[in-house]
Amino acid sequence: MPVRARWISVALAAVTAVALTACGSDTADTATTAPTGGSSSAAGASGPITVFAAASLTGAFTQIGKDFEAANPGTTVTFSFAGSSALATQINQGAPADVFASAAPANMKTVTDAGNADGTPQNFVKNQLVIAVPKGNPKNIATLADLAKPGVKVALCAPQVPCGAAAQKALQSANVTVTPVTQEQDVKAALSKVTLGEVDAALVYRTDAKAAASDVEGIEFPESANAINEYPIVVLKNGPNKAGGQAFVTYVLSAPAQKVLTDAGFQTP
Template identity: 65%
Template sequence: MTGSVARCALAGALALALAACAGGADQPAPGEGGDGVRGPITVFAAASLTEAFTRLGDEFEAAHPGTTVTFSFAGSSALATQVNQGAPAAAFAAASPATMRTVTDAGNAADAPVTFARNQLVIAVPKGNPRGVAGLADLTRPGAKVALCAEQVPCGAAARTALDAAGVPLTPVTLEPDVKGALAKVRLGEVDAALVYRTDVTAAAAEVDAVEFPESAGAVNEYPIVVLRRAANPAAARAFVGYVLSDRGRAALAAAGFQPPRA
């Protein structure tokens, strides 16, 4: 590897290197500008990152001619299991630190994970909110049909935390394997509401509305990202992680509705 970001990556301190090497918003993104990064990488990422990471992948490829980024989007817990079973992924972005720990505890991370974003739950309802949902308690009305993520998935764990904090004994009609599955139930008219991330409603704003609820403030999910030990192209993987953590990456995530990591 050559170039400033490559040298920083070899120093083994990605988070500090980004602050030292990335520069301001008007500087090239990490790894950009003749650093020799080439080749394909596969990135495993939480389903809620679909829109933001697809955009970042296109931008990364444009900034690094000769690279190809392939994404696998799914529930974080399913992706972590695949990583630990030897799936050929170069980097992993999870929707919770707990999910990431299953990968790091198994020794499958090449570096220490870095938190790059946060996300908060909302109640997704059909456009116009026909049932007049105003909060979690309304989801227990007679006849109300609600979709949740399965509790082993970060969005499901966050939903359970919020429901318990509100003292709402909600029984969903379906438990979905990831947040996109829960949102799809609303979009298809199969349920009246779903607890999903704010970013997912932002991406589907033409079809659904978001109802904010105060208990979500106590169930905010942090999103960590890491280069994986078995990465076949670690230079490109580190460059992609650097791009996510760069000013341009933060701007794309903010545009998708993600909150910045805690200072």
């Protein structure tokens, strides 16, 4: 082959190699990039991930945690479920956690105000109150006003807990005063008073009444529309696995996780 022809052949081969490399790079970038909420797995997610979450998320997040681990081999999700106010206090006192999911913006604000959030919290679901009563509704409770009747024992969440703050808003909007026999530190504890037969009714989230449908009935009331709680989630600044925490938050916003939440009775924000 003449020298000029050989030079042209080499040049064309080099150009072709560069073009193929560029195409491969573009393909790889496209494959690892997904719109927010559209991916069920996250590249690079690994190791243990600790999530502090509101008690009302227990059932749904337990399932979401299992699904996340299946979609991201090598990850392990550990949950701490409690009242949002207690969790916020623990985070601000230095408890090691990667993600915080609160049942109300007010409790999330205590964490962001303390500078312990990495980024801006995102609302991922909302929840609404119902009146939980034992199966058969022996006290014939139908409205919030029925909770104020003599002889009706009521459990509420403590005022600093999101379900307690929502209950106070609903009662005020109905101009009803209720003196609870107990104030609990999270919604699960308030609901347990009904299932154990210790009270006649409790104001709990719709999702909790649905999860305990074999033991309780959930009575809807119109004033609950005035006390809907938005649930924000955020990665924590000092979390030991911030990358894993971000992957979990991304998964919570994805379609598979949102279906788990809506199936549990949560509403989209």
